[in-house]
Amino acid sequence: MNRLKNSKLLKFGKLATRIVEIFCWLGVALTLICAVACMVNGDWTAEHMLTGEPIRFNDLTIADSAETFGTVLPVVITALLGGCISLALTAIMFHTMHRVLASAQTGSPFQSANVRRIERIGWLAIISPIVGWALTLLCKFILGDTMVDPSLDITGLAMGLMVLILSRFFAYGVSLQNDVDGLV
């Protein structure tokens, strides 16, 4: 158990997940501010946000310039809110990962709370690409663009499914841990 507590990988994982979580929440705050700014004053936002680079969301070009920005404002707002939801889901996922790693440093990782946490990570990993895909579809629908095929991140779905399966394995580990704890 001490080897697990002193594991450098575990310590690094804890730190990394915390940092990523903080950046994700910052991203949530920024995208929310941008979305609100777009809602309040679209023209002002176009002037100050566009730097000549096209705005893209999930391989879909939303606006090429400040001139087209105003006409596709609903899509920009939808994309920003979608990005906000995706980032929030990612932040929750990393927060949960951090709690799993933290629990391994204080005791056995095989706790029923961790089974629920890993299950949550699995569901979030499945939901996140679906939300992105649904929002891309919505943006395409608003733009009336039929040229670009919406793509679903199968890797994310597969990873989520694998994590869900691993949570079942973890539940078995918890029952074994309970047996060991009660053995004299």
Add this chain to the structure above:
Amino acid sequence: MGKIILHLDRVMVERKMSLNELSEKVGVSNVNLSKLKNNKVTAIRFSTLEAICDALHCQPGDLMEYREDEQG
């Protein structure tokens, strides 16, 4: 389903043996013996049972009893 009840405390009193003394003879910590005394365990190793029986000069049946569930 019923449950197994341990009578280690009773046998220890009959043999006039303290927890510390039994712990030294059996080689199991006070904490774990206390768990056994208070029926807080879900399993016991044969080696532990053998050592306790050896130290207390008793049979496994003296230490444990199967009690059927009152509701049937």
